[in-house]
Amino acid sequence: MLEKVPAWLGSALKNVRAGHAKLTIARLGGEDVLGAKGFALKSPAFQDGAALDPSFTADEEDAVAPPLEWSDPPPSTQELVLIVEDPDAPGAEPFCHWLVWGLAPQRGKLLEGETPPKVGKNSYMKAEWLLPDPPTGHGSHDYVFQLYAVDMPLALPPGAGRSDLVRQMEGHVLAAAVLTGTYAREGGDDHD
Numbered sequence: 316m317l318e319k320v321p322a323w324l325g326s327a328l329k330n331v332r333a334g335h336a337k338l339t340i341a342r343l344g345g346e347d348v349l350g351a352k353g354f355a356l357k358s359p360a361f362q363d364g365a366a367l368d369p370s371f372t373a374d375e376e377d378a379v380a381p382p383l384e385w386s387d388p389p390p391s392t393q394e395l396v397l398i399v400e401d402p403d404a405p406g407a408e409p410f411c412h413w414l415v416w417g418l419a420p421q422r423g424k425l426l427e428g429e430t431p432p433k434v435g436k437n438s439y440m441k442a443e444w445l446l447p448d449p450p451t452g453h454g455s456h457d458y459v460f461q462l463y464a465v466d467m468p469l470a471l472p473p474g475a476g477r478s479d480l481v482r483q484m485e486g487h488v489l490a491a492a493v494l495t496g497t498y499a500r501e502g503g504d505d506h507d
Contacts (some may be wrong), residue, residue, distance in 0.1 A: 323349055328344045329364030330457070334402035339477075340461045340501045343484055344491045345497030351490035356462045358494060360427065364395055367458065367496040370386040373448035376414045380413065380444035381496065387487045388464035392420035396432070396463040397483060398477070401447070403456040411438045411477050412458060416469050435475045437473055444476045452471075455499040464490040 319477060321344035324338070325331045336340070340349070360381045361367055371381045388395060395418035404410035404472030414426075437445040449456040465487045473478060 321345075321467045325439070328457075328459070329495055330371035332457075333405065334404075335411065337361075337402050337456070338400055338459055338461065339398050339409075339481055340459070340491055340493055343463065343481065343488050345479065348488055348491050350492060351464075352474070353386060354388050354462075354492050356460060356492035356494045357384055358496070360378070361385045361496050363494050365497065366455075367447060367498045369410055369453075371447070371496075372498050373446040378446050380425070381495070382425060382427040382429075382487060383460065383462075384424040385422065385462055385492060387422045388420055391466055392464040392489055393421075393468050394418065394420055394465050396465060396480070397425075397461040398480070399426055399457050400465070401449075401456050402459060405456075408477075409459075411436075412447065413437060413439045413443075414475075414477055416441070416471065416480065420464065433471070433473045435471070435473070435477065439462075447496075449498060449500055451500040453500070458496045459475060460496070462492045462494075463488050 321338045369375050397415040399413040400409035402409040415431040417432035434442045466489050469483050
């Protein structure tokens with residue numbers, strides 16, 4: 316059964332589809348959290364809702380994670396957490412491309428290809444940026460970068476999984492920001 320995407324989340328995403336209801340932000344966020352106190356996420360490499368350059372995908376041999384920048388989180392933030400998910404992949408959970416935590420609770424950025432302080436296991440069970448690699452002809456997939464400001468330091472070792480990370484974050488999210496990049500394989504059809 317398809318869950319409904321909350322209106323507050325739908326208004327922040329481009330080209331909303333049923334799969335967006337599976338995103339972690341749908342579970343941990345709310346209209347009082349998304350963009351709270353002006354918290355925002357952007358990238359100098361792509362606009363919100365625009366296509367990712369192949370240099371950030373499996374189509375290029377030396378591909379890396381895209382650069383990201385964020386504004387000041389709320390004052391009581393203790394740590395920032397980044398979760399990147401593909402809600403268009405089949406399955407009960409979105410496909411996890413990146414889990415990052417331990418980011419300083421201040422305005423900041425991750426440079427292109429930079430190794431973050433703590434990285435958890437992606438859907439392939441590797442602690443790294445999982446390059447977008449949608450099937451040819453499957454259409455455009457969304458890659459939703461979700462940045463969270465939490466009110467406590469997370470007690471997780473590097474390599475932890477998404478369920479442990481999300482469980483520790485529950486009830487501790489002060490603000491969240493989302494940024495969506497899209498990608499389709501050559502020859503694939505984009506969603507309307």
